[in-house]
Amino acid sequence: MVIKAFLFDLDGVIVDTAIFHYQAWRRMANELGFDISEEFNEQLKGVSRVESLEIILQHGGLTLPEERKAELAAQKNQWYLDLVSRMTPNDILPGVPAFFSQVRDAGIKTALGSVSKNARLILDRIGMSDAFGTVIDGNKITRGKPDPEVFLKGADELGVSPADCVVFEDAVAGIDAAKRADMIAVGIGSPDVLTQADIVVPSLEHLTVPQLLKSLDRTAGLDVY
Ligand code: BG6
Ligand code: MG
Numbered sequence: 001m002v003i004k005a006f007l008f009d010l011d012g013v014i015v016d017t018a019i020f021h022y023q024a025w026r027r028m029a030n031e032l033g034f035d036i037s038e039e040f041n042e043q044l045k046g047v048s049r050v051e052s053l054e055i056i057l058q059h060g061g062l063t064l065p066e067e068r069k070a071e072l073a074a075q076k077n078q079w080y081l082d083l084v085s086r087m088t089p090n091d092i093l094p095g096v097p098a099f100f101s102q103v104r105d106a107g108i109k110t111a112l113g114s115v116s117k118n119a120r121l122i123l124d125r126i127g128m129s130d131a132f133g134t135v136i137d138g139n140k141i142t143r144g145k146p147d148p149e150v151f152l153k154g155a156d157e158l159g160v161s162p163a164d165c166v167v168f169e170d171a172v173a174g175i176d177a178a179k180r181a182d183m184i185a186v187g188i189g190s191p192d193v194l195t196q197a198d199i200v201v202p203s204l205e206h207l208t209v210p211q212l213l214k215s216l217d218r219t220a221g222l223d224v225y
Contacts, residue, residue: 003213004164006103007154009046010114012170013188013204015091015126017084018045024079025056028072034060042193046171048115048144049073084118087125095205100131102209109133111154113167115144133158146176151183166216168204169197184216
């Protein structure tokens with residue numbers, strides 16, 4: 001195995017938009033008369049807008065007509081975009097710029113693998129539009145995570161075999177997608193939540209490229225950082 005490409009999730013890995021998604025969904029749930037907890041929110045991470053809405057409505061015990069669901073999804077997106085519109089390069093998560101410069105130095109290819117339809121907009125806001133070899137977002141795929149499509153497409157566009165790819169993910173669904181794509185999964189967050197990840201670190205700030213490559217090299221069975 002030779003690591004040739006790193007595939008990054010966006011929300012919760014490069015920027016902390018995961019909290020904006022939660023705030024917007026919570027506002028919607030509250031207006032519908034129920035609440036969603038942070039713990040509940042874990043299962044929404046990495047899941048598409050439409051599927052997230054279904055999970056939330058089921059949680060609230062609501063069955064709504066398609067038309068109303070479309071209105072709610074659009075309203076949630078508007079609230080989300082209001083939060084995103086205030087973002088600047090200062091919102092890039094700690095450790096990301098330094099990690100990316102090491103990735104470039106190591107000659108490793110990069111892809112963004114996000115199911116968000118707003119990914120391009122966010123990359124523009126934070127000044128990272130040109131940071132990736134290729135960008136796969138919600139507009140380029142038909143199936144959200146945990147389906148591996150987003151990562152397989154990223155590897156394909158980079159011309160790299162899935163087995164030579166490492167995925168960086170903060171979502172349970174994203175780690176599942178990476179494993180189904182036959183890739184190495186680095187979890188960003190808590191090992192208690194991201195139980196299927198090969199390695200888990202609190203953030204990219206806690207990782208260097210040489211250290212990661214060494215750890216992947218050392219362990220056929222990869223250890224927890
Ligand atoms: C993922 C987020 O990146 O994108 C999910 O983790 C979100 O929470 C999904 O639902 C879709 O995003 P968007 O921006 O298209 O609504
Ligand atoms: Mg994420």
